[in-house]
Amino acid sequence: MKKISLFPLVLVVSLLSSCALLPPERPDLIVQNSTISALSAGxxxxxxxxxxxxxFGDFGIGTxxxxxxxxxxxDGIFYxxxxxxxxxQAGDSMKTPFAVVTFFSPEIKLNLQKGMTYDDLRGKQSRYLDSPNMFYAIKIHGTFSSLKVRSVPVQSPPFRRLDQVLGSEQRVYEFSTARGVMVGFFCPQxxxxINVPGLHFHFITDDRNAGGHVLDFVVEEAVIEIDxxxxxFLSLPLSNAFRKS
Ligand SMILES: [Zn+2]
Incomplete structure (x- = not known):
């Protein structure tokens, strides 16, 4: 009797524990954890x-x-x-409060002009993106004659707002030459x-040793791929911090 009564309980627990994310199977799906406004609020x-x-993805950015x-x-490896x-390299048991991932399968591949800056790309994004009302996963691989990235130090509660952390604690790194890949998204206004409107990239070097959130760049030679x-699919935090913020 004991074995029979335990079985459904075990089944329910295993079903519940696999229910954190259940996105539908769609080929052009972005899966997102939390919102940028929640992250910005701390x-x-x-x-x-x-x-x-x-x-739910082999390509993405977050924290x-x-x-x-x-x-x-x-390429399926999280850093x-x-x-x-x-x-x-990020371990499977590590957790994220905010992340955006997808399976990357680009439809468009183009060369970027030598000398192009981040501002130039923003100004010319309508040349590369079919519609400002769609979402795009974007990869830029190449050599950059100048690159500025930042990262942030681990925080402890009570958490301050993201803009306060960035204002006082972000660490900025400048490369005079860097070869690697920018991974990111374009989100509509x-x-x-929900997410960062416009372009948002994170960079990692080809040797996978260094990188960060992209603040600025100048292209030496690079290829942009667009999906x-x-x-x-949006998965919200279940915490009181989110519910009551
Ligand atoms: Zn970022």
């Missing part, structure tokens, strides 16, 4: 493991539990760029509050 507690997240650095995922600017996304 909701830094991680709640989804990278072991779970990797099932870590307690804002412990910048996350960049490329943590800590505030020393160094990249470490109407997505403001239009039509579906979004």
């Amino acid at each position: 909701i830094y507690e991680g709640y989804t493991t990278f072991g779970t997240l990797r099932k 870590f539990d307690n804002l412990d650095g910048e996350m960049v995922a490329v 943590q760029i800590r505030d020393n600017g160094i990249a470490y 109407y997505a403001s509050g 239009e996304k039509t579906d979004i």
Whole structure:
């Protein structure tokens, strides 16, 4: 009798524990944890493991539990760029409070002009992106004659707002030459509050040793690849910090 009564309980527990993320199977799906407005407000507690997240994308950006650095995922490997600017491979048991991932399958591949800056790319984004109302996953691989990135130091509660942390504690690194990949997204203006509107990239060097959130760049030679996304799955934090913020 005891065995029979235990079985359904075990089944329910295993079903519940696999329910953190259940996105539909759509080829052009972005899977997102939390909102940029929650992260900006200081909701830094991680709640989804990278072991779970990797099932829903091989490409993406985000951050870590307690804002412990910048996350960049490329070719299915997730990296943590800590505030020393160094990249470490993220373990499956580590958690994220904010992340955006997708399976990258670009439809467009183009060369970027030598000398192009981040501002130039923003100004010319309508040349590369079919519609300002769609979402795009974007990869830029190449050599940059100048590159400025930042990362953030791990925080402890009570958490301050993100702009306060960035204002006083972000660490900025400048490369005179860097070869590597920028991983990021374009989000429409109407997505403001859910995600960062416009372009947002994280960078990692080809040797996977260093990187960060991209502040500025100048292209030496680079290729841009673009993947239009039509579906979004949003998984919200269940914490009181989020519910009451
Ligand atoms: Zn970023």
